[in-house]
Amino acid sequence: MGEVSKRSHVILIHEIVKYHISRITPETNHLLSDNYDPSSQDTHSSINESLEDHGYDLGLKIVSRLTLSMGPIHDPNKCMVFICRQLWTYLFGKQAKRLQSNSQGIYVVFSEDLYWMDNLEFNYSTRNNSTEKPSIETYRQFYLSFISGVLKGSLKSLGFPCSVFGEDENIC
Numbered sequence: 001m002g003e004v005s006k007r008s009h010v011i012l013i014h015e016i017v018k019y020h021i022s023r024i025t026p027e028t029n030h031l032l033s034d035n036y037d038p039s040s041q042d043t044h045s046s047i048n049e050s051l052e053d054h055g056y057d058l059g060l061k062i063v064s065r066l067t068l069s070m071g072p073i074h075d076p077n078k079c080m081v082f083i084c085r086q087l088w089t090y091l092f093g094k095q096a097k098r099l100q101s102n103s104q105g106i107y108v109v110f111s112e113d114l115y116w117m118d119n120l121e122f123n124y125s126t127r128n129n130s131t132e133k134p135s136i137e138t139y140r141q142f143y144l145s146f147i148s149g150v151l152k153g154s155l156k157s158l159g160f161p162c163s164v165f166g167e168d169e170n171i172c
Contacts, residue, residue: 006093006115013116017142020050044138048145055149062150063157066090072159079158080107087154091147092116109151117143117168140168 066086073079084096088111098110117140144166152164 010115013143013146016054017051017139017146020047020054021142023050044141047142051142051146052149052152055146055151056153056156057149059150059153059155060157061153062090063087063154067158074159076105076107076160077101079155079160080109082158083151083154084109087151091150114143114147116147141166144168 067073067082073082080099080101084099088094088096088109092111092114096109096111100108100110148164148166152162155162155164
């Protein structure tokens with residue numbers, strides 16, 4: 001990915017996350033009261049869930065496009081190799097650093113320097129005009145929720161429904 005398109009890509013992802021942060025969903029309308037706290041756990045859970053759902057839909061579409069000229073992948077190991085090579089390159093401009101698995105069918109993908117998560121400082125404003133900003137760790141968790149959703153949707157599109165959890169050693 002060229003430098004200009006990489007920056008455009010980052011801006012687009014930042015805008016998606018900002019949209020989900022600023023959006024008040026119908027399930028959280030009770031948060032609009034005077035004691036609304038933008039740093040509350042309920043708010044973060046709603047944002048994480050919304051981002052994961054958006055990522056899931058995106059993952060379904062990306063993989064269907066990437067696999068258009070390929071046949072179906074029936075082997076879970078080949079599926080994960082596809083994720084680490086083709087999908088990771090499509091999303092982040094480079095392959096995942098490492099893939100580990102165990103005998104129970106649990107896969108762990110390791111990656112470094114995801115450029116989506118650079119420069120995570122932007123204003124967090126709500127309808128009641130408060131401008132409290134979540135911590136950088138909270139922002140990183142929002143991005144991980146989005147990435148987890150993309151991976152979950154991608155794996156579902158490949159025929160492997162699963163659970164996906166994003167973890168950042170900087171916030172653990």
